[in-house]
Amino acid sequence: MPQTLPYKERQLTRDEIDALDEAIVLDFGTDWCGHCNAAAPLVAAAMNGHAGVRHIKVEDGPGRRLGRSFGVKLWPSLIFVRKGQEIARLVRPGKQEDIEQALQALESAT
Template identity: 95%
Template sequence: MPQTLPYKEHQLTRDEIDALDEAVVLDFGTDWCGHCNAAAPLVAAAMSAHAGVRHIKVEDGPGRRLGRSFSVKLWPSLIFLRKGREIARLVRPGKQEDIVQALQALESAA
């Protein structure tokens, strides 16, 4: 099973995220969140087959501007972006297939 990584406290700014030229999955949550911990192996397994997609785990919470700029309300929230444009969003994903479908949509977006 793929290894899951911790959420990172240091965050990129919204401008830095919007300027990324690559396919990106922003994964908002916290290491202590039960829903995040349950989804983490599903996300890691889905991401393992999509090496061309950058996975950025962002620790979210009060006072964290990046999550607010994406209107994140529940964890985990996965936001699939290409060149700053949202292609898909999953909130509390429970099936690996849903993540794979969103990744496929992201990779096929121009």
């Protein structure tokens, strides 16, 4: 089973995210969220083979501006971003295949 990392309390700003030139997956949630814990192995497995995509786990909740700027309402929310543009979004993903399809769309976006 792939190893999963904890959500990070340190918040990147929206400007920092928009300035990144690389393909990224923003993974909004919390370590105590049951849906997040259920999806974590699916996300980790799907990320294997996508070394060019950066996975950023963002702890979300009240007062967390980054999640609000992306309109996050449910956890986990995966937002696939390239050069500040949202390419795809998955909320509470239940299948690894859905995550892999979104990753492929992200990698093919220019």
